[in-house]
Amino acid sequence: MRTVQVEEVTKQIREMCIEANYFLSPDMKSAIEEAADCEGAEIGRYILGKLCENMKIAEEDMVPICQDTGMAVIFIEAGQEVYFAGGSLEEAINEGVRQGYREGYLRKSVVSDPLMRENTKDNTPAVIHYQIVSGDRVKITVAPKGFGSENMSRVFMLKPADGMEGVKQAVLNTVIDAGPNACPPMVVGVGIGGTFEKCTLLAKKALTRPVQEFSAIPHIRELEKELLENINRTGIGAGGLGGGTTALAVHIDTYPTHIAGLPVAVNICCHVNRHVVKEI
Helix, strand or coil: CEEEEHHHHHHHHHHHHHHHHHCCCHHHHHHHHHHHHHCCCHHHHHHHHHHHHHHHHHHHHCCCCCCCCCECEEEEEEECCEEEECCCHHHHHHHHHHHHHHHCCCCCCCECCCCCCCECCCCCCCEEEEEEECCCCEEEEECCECHHHHCCCEEEEECHHHHHHHHHHHHHHHHHHHHHHHCCCEEEEEEEEECHHHHHHHHHHHCCCCCCCCCCCHHHHHHHHHHHHHHHCCCCCHHHCCCCCCEEEEEEEEEEECCCCEEEEEEEECCCCCCEEEEC
């Protein structure tokens, strides 16, 4: 049994919240730079060039890449041989978010009640997903999620008879409906299977996969590639102003499901697609 002090979790999450909002992850940075080099439309190249410039300014001046610094989404994969000591793990996670958003001068966007709308003033509580895994390590993924793209996401309870074509249409329709509102070029996370809530979690987690890393499942990998091509043929383009770079990646995760269902979730993320991963 390995002991992990919860204060270490707080420290890591504080740093990760700041890092995620100031520095675009290397995979996203490379994808945008590559897209800028390959974009055929003049307006598309211009917008992608401005996104690259914005990334550079954020890094050099230590300011957020985007003014919407998101609601903190945290994935905790805790080894079953880990004992958390020193207090509540959940409180430690939220304290890390609290410190990160205050000390990093990040916008506080969380309201305590979805109807009364009073701001919590520290961007807590975070949305936390726990998973118990083998081993004695703790993997933390911090993925702040802005709501321009979050609001464009969708869940579909398809019939099994809808099959592969139904899934393709659901994803494509979601992207087309989102248009410029999701701040393209976007990353599209897709969850297929499970139940109503499981497919949405799959889609969210899929966004944290390194860009340009395709699924290990052959038919899913081919579906990712086909959807990416079809999305980029829509002409929505960077900033919604046209061109061939509407999406940088389509990531699909799947899970077994019931014989009577085909749940599909499409979670769109904007061009920053913030995610930082650390292990303690």
